[in-house]
Amino acid sequence: MGLSERALIERIAALTAVRAGIVVGIGDDAAVFDDDPATVATLDLLVEGVHFRLRRRDAGELRDVGHKALAVNLSDLAAMGAAPVAALVGLGAPPASLGAEEVDAIYGGMEALAARAGATLAGGDVTRAPQLVLSVAAIGRMPEGARPVLRSGARAGDVLAVTGPLGAAAAGLLLLEDPLLATGLPEADALRAAQARPEPRLEAGRALSAQGATAMIDCSDGLVIDAARLAEASGLAVTIDLDRVPVAPGVARVAAAAGREADVLAATGGEDYEIVAALPPDATWPFGRRTHGQSALDELTAVGSLTEGSGVRVIRGGREVSLPRQGWEH
């Protein structure tokens, strides 16, 4: 970009005024309306060749693209603690590539996820475009009595936690880029699925909200970047302990084969769509209490802390480590 994504967003926010009816505008996971319970809304734009590549252009691949376009939006609602109500879908595609089979695959992938999430694909737009473009706006509502959990509510002393293991989506991308890495790897399918079909953590988001999380963000660009955003929005510093970051099964072997460090891949890989949360230390959180899927917070793990100050610090073995500079973009 001529401007960094961050500079762009700051410039756009400075150009725009927040008017009646809106409580939170540009800058959080979703916009917040001033109704009660609050409506929240978010929009993402996914462009072929930038956010995804189609290798075979078959039904399975298009279904995954549809799924993921909706999933990343529902994940933003999850990070507010909201329940999805509707999604609007803008689809652009080259005319020749949009027959009945392709439409069924793309919208079928979205509809299956919408059904599980209790949301309606309620409208949108279909148009010609030089490549596949998917724009999804998701609109949700907070549960009765609950207020949206913003990025900015964390307090010094809060625990930084994540709702599940990380690194699977990044490892899955490495497998897609170099299929030889998958040789003899039992987790190969699961890792590729984590990349292609992330599941938004809607129940986990609502459970964290109900139990008093002070700030949340979805982990789309990697734990380090997203935790830094949460800390900055809250006016705090954040420390992440690599030794405590939960690494998804199979990631260590893929990382080793690719010459990467597993904990760094997990902490910076992105696209896992777990929720990163700030939790008051005086509450009882179910860390390490595995219920084998009976609770949405089954795999909630403390990975760091929020303190007075600014910036992000990553430690391993008690000592600060320097990670390769992460951009703000995929």
Place this chain on the structure above:
Amino acid sequence: MGLSERALIERIAALTAVRAGIVVGIGDDAAVFDDDPATVATLDLLVEGVHFRLRRRDAGELRDVGHKALAVNLSDLAAMGAAPVAALVGLGAPPASLGAEEVDAIYGGMEALAARAGATLAGGDVTRAPQLVLSVAAIGRMPEGARPVLRSGARAGDVLAVTGPLGAAAAGLLLLEDPLLATGLPEADALRAAQARPEPRLEAGRALSAQGATAMIDCSDGLVIDAARLAEASGLAVTIDLDRVPVAPGVARVAAAAGREADVLAATGGEDYEIVAALPPDATWPFGRRTHGQSALDELTAVGSLTEGSGVRVIRGGREVSLPRQGWEH
């Protein structure tokens, strides 16, 4: 498209279920939520080279693109009788073409319109793309006590009306394509502005809703096509009288110079974003009552009627005329 736009939308609607929280899904100008007063939401996707062309790529042109991307969405809210609350904006652009000046122009154009409409640009997404792509989702609320006016509510015997003169946007496009047509034409600037900066008829939509319009649609693809959509959704036939279609100033001269018929250009040209409405004949409507801008329904004009049956009939001088087949796409 491999499928016509209409076949696509029918297929998508058949693939998707309407779930709790949504009253009207795919198929109207906007989705309708089951809250009270109702929330309504719509999304459009505009792609460079398909929906607009950039000739100079200067600030004025980018400002117009921003304006129009928001305007077409607000127009969908106007056609429900709603008041806009928020818009979410997805912007895709080639990195090199997105500096501070370009961002200021695109979002400046949107923000100026948002300010007049009382809406907040409340979020969205910025990303790389091979060409300029703008996706806007607009979310509005019905006034207290008012219900959204759908396409499907017209009754046999209703008057078909339009909120203002037509053809200006189509004539403006002809001028942009062939600048010589503008020679000596006093209305040239106004016609080009009608094409580049359409104004959503928000007040007119709310006034028609308050006074009992039974069905509304915004006139994006031309009076004939949009009236046909309204009639079909209502299970009725529609007759349009070309002799009564209000033709915008200057359109007759542009049409003559381009070898087109002015009334046909006005009735089929599209992109005027006036509202087409079905009005009960037993109410008092301000047809022909010019208040010189004091009323939003200043230029409300009866142009036809809705009757039992199906299909669209266009008459001139009391006799049916056959128009060139209009597609469902821009």
